[in-house]
Amino acid sequence: MDAVYSPSNPAPATILFECIAGSRAYGTHTADSDEDIRGIFALPAQDYLLLQQPPNQISDARNNVVYFSLRRTIELLSAANPSLMELLYMPADCVRQCAPEMQELLRRRALFVTRRCADTHLGYAFSQIKKARGQNKWINQPKPAEPPQKEDYCHVVTRARLAPDGAAPFRPEPLGRSGIDLARHHAARVEHARDLYRLYDYGSDARGVFRGDVIACESIALDDEQTRFAGLLIYNEQAWKQALVDHQNYWTWRRERNESRWQQQESGELDFDAKNLMHTLRLLLSGKSILERGEPLVRVGGEALQLLRDVRAGRYSYDQIIDMANAIVADCERLKAGCDLPPETDARAASQLLQELTRAWEARNA
Incomplete structure (x- = not known):
């Protein structure tokens, strides 16, 4: 790969460095290990004057292949980022490409050792x-294929349970045990109360409580207040939204994970x-x-x-x-x-090095 995307095309961004990183560089790889590619690319200095800022990094969907801009590289090295520091000390057998500017960066890498x-x-x-x-929460608590339903986060207090004879009043119960079908009801928000709604039974004439992903509140006619009132609905919308995010994250992980990595935990060998x-x-x-x-x-x-x-x-x-x-x-x-060792990287020296390397690359590609 000789060039990567640049927001301005007069001088394309080019690869200064490319290596095999990760476990294959560490010597800890197995037959199932992914091949991680890391690299550094250069951009013309004028690109950083554009309103559309150039990319800090370019990667594939799974981040197995990642290239950092030279500017971002110097920035992360100055912040003592361990992953970028590794790139300056890669074993020779892992290096695929090393331009003159990268060779100069390697020669002066001690600047960033603090x-x-x-x-x-x-x-x-x-x-x-x-x-x-502890075992990974997703291994201990796998998610079903179907996403969480809003109704699973609803509890109701039926009219009969608001003040029942001989029993404690106002005890919410899960929607599924209440006998209430939200599709046959309308909802009206209870004033001064979050996540609390009055329910009214309109039978087959109802438009339902949920319309898509939102709860729909209706204006209830005064004559219907007494005759159609069915109870109170408690809908924990935030919990449903969080469960939906967790479900999406879980199934993204299931699709993209390295199966061999999880075998020991899934079999119960390790916690x-x-x-x-x-x-x-x-x-x-x-x-x-x-x-x-x-x-x-x-x-x-x-x-x-x-x-x-x-x-x-x-x-x-x-x-x-x-x-x-x-x-x-x-x-x-x-x-x-x-x-x-010095406590921190000399910021002025790091900035000067970035400018020198960029000018050298631009002169070589003029």
Whole structure:
């Protein structure tokens, strides 16, 4: 791939860098692993003066292939983004394309190695650990094929139950147990009350309470107030909308997920996402490497690689993995005390580098 979309066509955006990233770069891949492609593209400086801003990144639908603009790359590197930092230390066998401007960026990559880099690695890793415990909610609670119905979020208090003889008054019950058919009723909003409606039975002449995705409130004739009043409707619309979003997200995940990743959880072998925790430990080891060697750890080998493979295979419990993570963090805290890395990236130097690389690319493509 030599060129990508640019909002202005005089000089097309071109690829400065392309590599195989992810597990194949780390050395943790299996036969079922996806191939992740990451890259960097350049755009003419004049494109950033257009009203229609150029893209920060271009990707496929599943984000298996992602290209970042040079400007966005420098911006994320300055913010100590772990994923972008990896691109500056890719193993040679993973690099597919590397333009002169990228070679210059690699030569000056130490500009972006800071104590903040270690902090972002550790912080992101622990945010993932917090999400890992317990089987995935979608595995524990699969969604039915049919989306949630509005009627499932309706409760009613029938007229007879508003003040029944010998029973507690005003006890809502699910719509399905009430015997009320909303298609045979009209609704009128109860004043000063949210999600509460009066119901009136109009039988076969009714237009129904729901019209599409909304509840329709009617003006009820005074003569019908007493004769047709059937009870009160409580409709939790927000809960239905959230359930609908959850349902859509679940089925999107089902369509797009990597089935092999979920086999251990679905079979009940593990109560956590082993692949996620493997990459969490890898991030922690990379943060430690920044403090020890002044660069992140991308290609893992030796005992560390075997450890990550064993974690993914489910040979350690969640508590054991957390103990390992805490031990790495303790090492990092100790290393910070004697670390001579700058606290942050020099913003002025990063901006100057962006300008230099852009001018060099424009001159080469003039």
